Amino acid sequence: MTALREPLIFEVSGEGKRGFLLPKLDVPVKEDVLKNIPLREEIRGFPEVSEVEVVRHFTRLSQTNYCIDLGFYPLGSCTMKYNPKINEKIALTKELLLSHPYSSEELVQGNLEILKNTEELLKNITGMDAFTLQPSAGAQGELVGMMLIRSCLEERGDPRKIVLIPDSAHGTNPSSAHICGYRVQEIKSNERGTVDLADLEKNMSEDVAALMVTNPNTLGVFESDIKKISAIVHAKGGFVYMDGANMNALIGKSKPGDMDVDVIHLNLHKTFSTPHGGGGPGAGPVGVEKELEPFLPVPIIQKVKGHYRLVIDRPKSIGRVRSFYGNFLVIVKALAYILSLGPEGLREISETAVLNSNYIRKSLEVEFHLKYKSPTLHECVFSDKHQRSYGVQNIDIAKRLIDYGVHPPTMSFPLIVPGALMVEPTETESKRDLDTFIDAMKQIAREAKENPDILKSAPHNAYVKRLDETAAARNPILRWSRENRKE
Amino acid sequence: MSYISLSKKDRKEMLAKIGVSSVDDLFRSIPENLTMKDALEVPHAMTEPELNQHFMALAQRNSYHTFLSFLGAGAYSHMIPAVVDYLSSRGEFISPYTPYQPEVSQGTLQIIYEFQTLICQLTGVDIANASLYDGASGAAEAVLMAHRIKAKPKVLVAKTLHPQYREAIETYSKNLEFSVVDIAYSQTGETDLEDLKKKLDEEISAIVVQSPNFFGVIEKIREISGLAHDHQTLSIVVITEPVSLGILESPGELSADIITGEGQSFGLPLSFGGPFLGFMACKRELIRQFPGRIAGETRDVDGKRGFVLTLSTREQHIRRERATSNICTNQAWCALRATIFLETLGKKGLKELAWQNLQKAHYTVDRITKLKGVRRKFDGAFFNEFVLEFEKPWEDINKFLKDKGIIGGFPLEKVFPELVNCALLCVTELHKREDIDKLVMLLKEDSR
Numbered sequence: 001m002t003a004l005r006e007p008l009i010f011e012v013s014g015e016g017k018r019g020f021l022l023p024k025l026d027v028p029v030k031e032d033v034l035k036n037i038p039l040r041e042e043i044r045g046f047p048e049v050s051e052v053e054v055v056r057h058f059t060r061l062s063q064t065n066y067c068i069d070l071g072f073y074p075l076g077s078c079t080m081k082y083n084p085k086i087n088e089k090i091a092l093t094k095e096l097l098l099s100h101p102y103s104s105e106e107l108v109q110g111n112l113e114i115l116k117n118t119e120e121l122l123k124n125i126t127g128m129d130a131f132t133l134q135p136s137a138g139a140q141g142e143l144v145g146m147m148l149i150r151s152c153l154e155e156r157g158d159p160r161k162i163v164l165i166p167d168s169a170h171g172t173n174p175s176s177a178h179i180c181g182y183r184v185q186e187i188k189s190n191e192r193g194t195v196d197l198a199d200l201e202k203n204m205s206e207d208v209a210a211l212m213v214t215n216p217n218t219l220g221v222f223e224s225d226i227k228k229i230s231a232i233v234h235a236k237g238g239f240v241y242m243d244g245a246n247m248n249a250l251i252g253k254s255k256p257g258d259m260d261v262d263v264i265h266l267n268l269h270k271t272f273s274t275p276h277g278g279g280g281p282g283a284g285p286v287g288v289e290k291e292l293e294p295f296l297p298v299p300i301i302q303k304v305k306g307h308y309r310l311v312i313d314r315p316k317s318i319g320r321v322r323s324f325y326g327n328f329l330v331i332v333k334a335l336a337y338i339l340s341l342g343p344e345g346l347r348e349i350s351e352t353a354v355l356n357s358n359y360i361r362k363s364l365e366v367e368f369h370l371k372y373k374s375p376t377l378h379e380c381v382f383s384d385k386h387q388r389s390y391g392v393q394n395i396d397i398a399k400r401l402i403d404y405g406v407h408p409p410t411m412s413f414p415l416i417v418p419g420a421l422m423v424e425p426t427e428t429e430s431k432r433d434l435d436t437f438i439d440a441m442k443q444i445a446r447e448a449k450e451n452p453d454i455l456k457s458a459p460h461n462a463y464v465k466r467l468d469e470t471a472a473a474r475n476p477i478l479r480w481s482r483e484n485r486k487e
Numbered sequence: 488m489s490y491i492s493l494s495k496k497d498r499k500e501m502l503a504k505i506g507v508s509s510v511d512d513l514f515r516s517i518p519e520n521l522t523m524k525d526a527l528e529v530p531h532a533m534t535e536p537e538l539n540q541h542f543m544a545l546a547q548r549n550s551y552h553t554f555l556s557f558l559g560a561g562a563y564s565h566m567i568p569a570v571v572d573y574l575s576s577r578g579e580f581i582s583p584y585t586p587y588q589p590e591v592s593q594g595t596l597q598i599i600y601e602f603q604t605l606i607c608q609l610t611g612v613d614i615a616n617a618s619l620y621d622g623a624s625g626a627a628e629a630v631l632m633a634h635r636i637k638a639k640p641k642v643l644v645a646k647t648l649h650p651q652y653r654e655a656i657e658t659y660s661k662n663l664e665f666s667v668v669d670i671a672y673s674q675t676g677e678t679d680l681e682d683l684k685k686k687l688d689e690e691i692s693a694i695v696v697q698s699p700n701f702f703g704v705i706e707k708i709r710e711i712s713g714l715a716h717d718h719q720t721l722s723i724v725v726i727t728e729p730v731s732l733g734i735l736e737s738p739g740e741l742s743a744d745i746i747t748g749e750g751q752s753f754g755l756p757l758s759f760g761g762p763f764l765g766f767m768a769c770k771r772e773l774i775r776q777f778p779g780r781i782a783g784e785t786r787d788v789d790g791k792r793g794f795v796l797t798l799s800t801r802e803q804h805i806r807r808e809r810a811t812s813n814i815c816t817n818q819a820w821c822a823l824r825a826t827i828f829l830e831t832l833g834k835k836g837l838k839e840l841a842w843q844n845l846q847k848a849h850y851t852v853d854r855i856t857k858l859k860g861v862r863r864k865f866d867g868a869f870f871n872e873f874v875l876e877f878e879k880p881w882e883d884i885n886k887f888l889k890d891k892g893i894i895g896g897f898p899l900e901k902v903f904p905e906l907v908n909c910a911l912l913c914v915t916e917l918h919k920r921e922d923i924d925k926l927v928m929l930l931k932e933d934s935r
Contacts, residue, residue, distance in 0.1 A: 005791065009601055009830050019831035020568045022839050026920040027850035034845070037705055037868050038736035045608050046834035054570055054831050061594035062579035069578030082490050083582055086535050095546035100558045101760030102897055103551040110548030111759045124528040136620035136761070137816040150662060159662075171804040175813035179631070181662030184808045222516040253514055254521045269816065273490075277820025278595040279585035279617070279780070281762035297658075319658035323561060323623040323651045323749075324760025332542075339541065340488040342532025351510045352491050358513050359501040375516045399590065408588050412804050430492035431501065457788070462590040465787040469589075472785035472797040476774075478614055479604040 006060045010480045013047040019054050045481065064463040065278070066407050072433045074360075076379045076410035076422025077170065077218055079248045079270035084340065087273070087333040096332060101324040105309055112308035115325060116301045118335045119285075125338075125346070126244075126264055127257020128287030132296045134326040138245060141265030141284025142176035142212070144297060147318045148263060148288060149210050149239045150180055151295045155316070160209035160238075166195050168219060168414040173212045173243060182209060189416055193219040193372035195229055204236050214243040215259070216250070218414040218422070220357065220376035230260035239263065239292075247271040248426065249354060249378035252347030262289050271349075272334035283330040297321055352427035353378040356434060360423055363438045367445035371417050378426075382409075384419035387448040392455050394419040397444055399466060400458035404440035488534060555922055556894035559872050559913025560701070561622065561649050561727045562760060563752045565840070566917060571754045571827045580823055585780075585816065589795040590787075595819065596794035599782040602826045609732040610746040610768040611739025616779035617796075618822040619765030619814065622749025626652040626695065626725050627659035628778050628812060629747040629767060633693035633721045634665055635776045635811070641691045643720075645670045645678045647700035649727055650902045656695070665692060676704035676865025676874065678711065687718050693745075697725040698738070702865055702911065703848075703872030705735065712742035721745060721773075728752060729766075730915075731870045733841030745769045754828030755821055764821035775801065778812030840916060844871035847923065848914040854927045860934040864909050872913045874899065874906070879933075881910045887933045893926060 049057075066073075073080035091097075099108050119131040135141035146163070153159045163177035166187045174184040185203055190196040195213065204211075211233045216222045223229060230240045242261040248271045250256070256264045268274045269282035276282070288296065294316040302309050310325075338346070354377045361370070361380040369385035384394040398408030398421070410422040425434060447454055459465065493501070498510075507513060514522070533541060556564070574580070579594060586592030586599075599617045606615035619625040626649075630642055642660070644653060646669050657667060668686060673679040678696055687694075694715045698706035712722035724738040726748030738746045750764035751757075769777055783797035801811045832840060848871040855875065856863055864874040877884055881898050888895040896912035903909075914923065 006597070008597070008604075010604065013833075016835075017833070018835060019570070019833055020836050022566070022836070022843060022916060025843050025846055027847055027923070029846055030849050030853070033849050034705070034734075034868055038709065038741060039734055040736045040740075043608050043733070043834055043837065046605070046837070047830050048833045048835065049830060051568075051570060051831065054827065055574065057830075058574040058580075058598075058827060059577075061597055062574075062577045063594070064592075064597075065579040065583050065594035066588070066591035067579050067581075067583040069582045073584065075584055078584055080584055084488070084490055086488075086538055088576070088581070090538070090542045093542060093546045095549040095552055097756045097758055098552040098564075099549050099759045100551055100556060100564075100757050100894075101562050102558050102560055103759075103894070107551040107554070107894075108549050108759065110545040113548060114545055121529050136624070136818075137814070139813045139815045140620060140624070143813060147658070147662070171802075171807045171810070172813050172815050174808035175806075175810040178808035178810075179659070179662075179813055224516055224518055226521070227518075250517075252527050253523055254517050255523060258521050267816075275581045275820075276584045276816075277581055277818075278583045278592070278598075278823065279819030280816045281620075281818045281821055282816040318661070320651055320654040321624060321627075321658050322621050322655060322761075323649075323763070327761040328759040330762060336538055336542065338529060339533050340535075340538050343526035343529050345489050345532050346527055346529065348489060348491055352493060354513045355493075355498065355501055355505075355510055358505045358507075362505045375513070377514070377516070398588070402588070402591055407584075407591060412587075428490050428492060431494075431497040433492075459590050463593050464590055464791055464793040465789055467589050467787050467793045467795050468785045469795050469797065472783040472795045473800070476781075476798060477784040478600075478781055478797075479607045480600070481604075 006057065008480050009047045009049060009057055010045065012053060013049055015048055017048045017050050019049055019051045071405060072429055072437055073407045074409045074423045074425050074437060076381065076424040077245055078410065079424060079426055081273055081426035082428035083273050083275040084337060087336040090336045091329045091332045109308055112301055114332055114335055116303060116308060118331050121338050122266065122285055122287060125251060126287050127255030128264060129290045130293040130296060131285050131287045133285045133331050134297050134321060135284035135286055136322055136327050137280060137282040138265060138267045138284040139172040139176060140321060141286045142172055143179055144286050144321055145241050145263040145265055146176055146180035148292045148295045151318050152292055153209055160207055162208045164203055164208055164211040166213060168217050168416050169212065169214060170218060170245065170413060177212065192374045193221045194223050197225060197228060200229060200232055204232055206236050208236065208238045210239040210241050212241045212243060214246060216246045216377045219372055219381050220379035221372065221374045222377055226259045245270060246378060249350055251350045253350045262292060268330055268334040273337045274330045274333040281327045281330055283327045349427045356425040356427065356429055359434060360425055360438060364441050367442055379422060379424035381414065381417050382421040382423065383417050390448045390452045392448040392452050394421050396455040396458065397421060400444050400455045401440055402459040403461050406437050406440055488532060554892055554894045557896045557912040557914065557926065558894055560897040560911055561749065562757050563728060563913065563915060564757060564917050565730065565752050565915055567754050568831045570831055571824055574827050575824045581820065586796060589793060593793060596782050598823055598826050600794050602822045603782060605826060605829050606766050606768050609729065609737060611737025612746060612768045613771040614774050614777060615768040616777065616781050618818040619767055619779055620818060621763040621765045622727055623652040623655035625747040625765035625767050627655045629723045629745045630656050630693060630695060631659060632745065632776050632778060633723060634663060636773065637692035637721060639690050639692040640665050641668050642693050642695065643668050643670050643686055643691055644695045645697060647672050647678060647702055648695060648697045648725060649701050652725060675867035676702040677867045678706055680710060683714060687714060689718060691718065691720045693721040693723050695723045695725060697727060699728055699731055699870040699872065702874045703869040704865055704867035705870060708738050708741040708743055728871065730841050730844055733837040734845060744773060750825045753825035755824055762818055762821050764818050764825055776811055779814055780817060843916040847916065847918055848873060851914045851923045855930060858931050858934055861930065871915055872911060874909050874911050877908045879908065881908050884933055888929055891929055893929065
């Protein structure tokens with residue numbers, strides 16, 4: 001069935017329609033309060049619709065979205081796991097929801113305790129010495145991490161110039177280092193897909209501020225030499241930054257604090273199950289070892305005689321990276337998640353995520369090329385190499401998966417695997433869902449041989465067919481307007 | 488609790504398929520000395536009822552919500568139509584990923600496109616992004632953008648910008664080659680145009696002004712933007728209370744180049760400061776250096792309209808270290824709530840909302856300034872926030888009010904030492920006349 005096209009709200013707008021009424025103004029009207037201030041008669045083009053139109057509009061639009069509540073979402077390095085509903089309910093508690101961030105401390109002790117407890121638990125889980133919960137997402141966590149390193153090096157006398165990043169890294173790593181004023185030097189991967197120690201040795205110098213390393217890396221391979229890597233960087237006075245995007249593989253099994261890394265960020269919207277919301281809000285707490293603690297962003301929370309306080313007087317702090325205390329309600333959900341699982345439940349996450357991933361890898365290793373044969377943990381990266389001879393690329397495989405009711409895997413990285421299909425199943429999926437995915441992928445491998453056109457023109461059953469992204473970029477139409485309609 | 492869906496039998500079959508005897512075999516790539524021997528030090532697992540109880544106890548240690556509050560200062564209490572909570576709680580909106588696969592994400596993408604359009608209409612320029620983390624980091628991103636375009640050694644920032652936004656700009660720019668210079672404020676509480684003219688030269692990437700500013704005063708955006716353009720500098724306008732745009736002329740119409748701010752007023756509860764909603768918009772000619780995700784219109788192979796994330800060559804996953812920003816995950820679900828909020832209120836609703844805020848705040852000021860021992864500190868035009876100066880220390884007054892169940896406002900002396908005995912108060916449509924009258928009565932009682 002071809003779904004109906006849901007118009008833009010602006011296209012159904014009609015003069016005078018209302019979706020909400022305010023109570024009548026209960027104070028006397030004062031005329032001319034904004035004399036000499038430029039005012040507007042109306043917001044031109046703003047919609048006018050009824051409540052029922054709003055509800056149908058968004059309900060219809062919602063039905064064109066794939067989501068984790070609907071099914072399997074094997075996006076590598078994105079950790080699309082199920083989001084428990086009790087956490088959503090707790091985040092709606094009015095005492096939390098209705099508290100003002102500038103409230104005096106004694107009226108929000110519950111909030112401050114939530115933040116402090118979360119910090120403590122994240123310290124225990126990662127083995128780091130201190131945490132800040134302020135960063136709003138992973139990329140802001142990376143930026144904060146790099147700023148901490150820079151401030152510490154400045155205090156030692158030289159902020160240095162270069163940050164080393166493996167060629168398998170996510171694009172936010174080089175971008176974050178750059179905003180922090182560093183030049184990026186890429187480090188090669190070896191034939192196992194891990195950091196090439198010789199290349200690291202060669203590039204490590206007293207001009208290097210830090211190495212940013214993801215562990216397990218984006219191939220899902222654990223950097224077994226991580227302690228050696230840290231030692232090489234430390235020997236020349238640099239810091240090791242660990243991108244914790246893949247912490248779902250390690251929780252309860254191995255602690256970054258034991259790997260001699262100096263800074264780590266976590267993504268609460270990955271490992272700790274807070275929902276992705278179609279692209280945020282997330283949270284990217286940053287953990288550090290002792291030497292970096294004085295540089296953490298303000299405010300920090302201290303417990304003094306049973307009373308929680310916000311402290312801003314921290315002379316070495318990098319300052320503020322955003323307003324207030326981070327994405328508080330996201331942190332609430334993550335805390336609820338940690339408490340609901342306990343020590344055994346947390347270990348079960350990584351164990352099951354790794355089991356699910358290896359089951360998929362084993363089941364598809366004949367049909368799909370695996371560039372790196374090293375053992376993998378929570379994710380594995382196939383490629384389209386076997387299918388290329390039929391003119392089929394990773395994007396065609398991905399779009400065809402949509403026809404089988406499964407969300408496509410990650411394709412935009414790692415750059416060291418051309419035509420990558422990065423699969424991360426997470427721990428929450430049933431064997432039945434894994435098998436559905438495996439069967440679909442096998443079927444697609446057959447189709448690639450026998451009927452490649454069906455892949456190249458996929459998807460066939462989605463709300464829209466394949467969209468022309470090139471045209472969108474060449475002739476950008478980025479907002480609705482009456483003029484656009486005339487074209 | 489556990490959210491695992493495998494049975495014992497499933498696990499056995501899966502291990503057999505992989506060809507290992509236990510899950511531990513799959514972790515052999517982690518060296519022995521990095522493998523945890525003990526269980527994590529976290530409390531024992533809680534069931535759902537226990538979890539509920541635990542958080543109920545924590546929540547009861549908060550009491551802010553029981554007070555009648557006049558706090559604003561960058562986080563505002565406004566009414567939220569029921570449809571906002573209802574619609575935004577759908578799993579199809581809460582649980583999808585960033586819409587990288589447009590064919591299965593048209594809902595999210597069309598909503599971003601509508602959000603961009605609403606922000607353009609409110610701000611009066613042609614380009615808006617899908618959201619940023621919050622107003623403070625939005626202001627910092629705007630300054631970085633201006634610096635990429637102009638590459639001059641200074642940025643001028645009004646003293647009347649929200650102090651936390653100012654701090655975020657400082658933090659973000661610390662490692663880049665430009666300095667932040669203050670512009671003073673005048674007796675009216677506006678940015679001092681004489682001071683601005685004195686500091687303007689050819690070495691400046693941008694002028695940053697907030698309107699209504701941190702003191703609630705509406706700035707002369709047209710004049711400031713004009714001065715900026717006379718010196719080949721960009722005009723950045725920051726908005727922390729976007730409800731004001733229901734009635735004030737858009738900054739774009741007043742020649743601002745980049746408009747950024749906080750969208751929390753549009754359907755997001757106070758939430759102890761987060762998640763909030765950064766928004767950003769700019770003139771079309773600046774798009775190449777514009778940060779953040781953008782949705783655009785296109786067609787599918789059958790010619791049917793659809794939406795995609797576009798202009799991604801500006802972004803980190805393609806451009807890596809040369810990206811216009813490192814932002815990846817943003818605040819999409821908060822932008823969804825703002826979109827539902829704005830479309831529900833509509834053209835007339837938002838204007839009425841702004842009008843009520845304006846009128847109630849002015850009613851409050853008119854009544855309070857008739858009292859002894861208190862005056863309005865600045866006489867510039869204001870929207871829904873204003874600064875009061877008392878003869879007595881604000882701390883004493885605040886304590887008196889608190890004992891009567893009122894949070895009086897934001898103590899300014901902490902951040903602006905020169906504003907002795909001054910407080911910033913906010914009045915919105917949620918304050919009933921009797922709430923305002925109660926505040927006035929108590930202030931009168933206290934001044935005796």
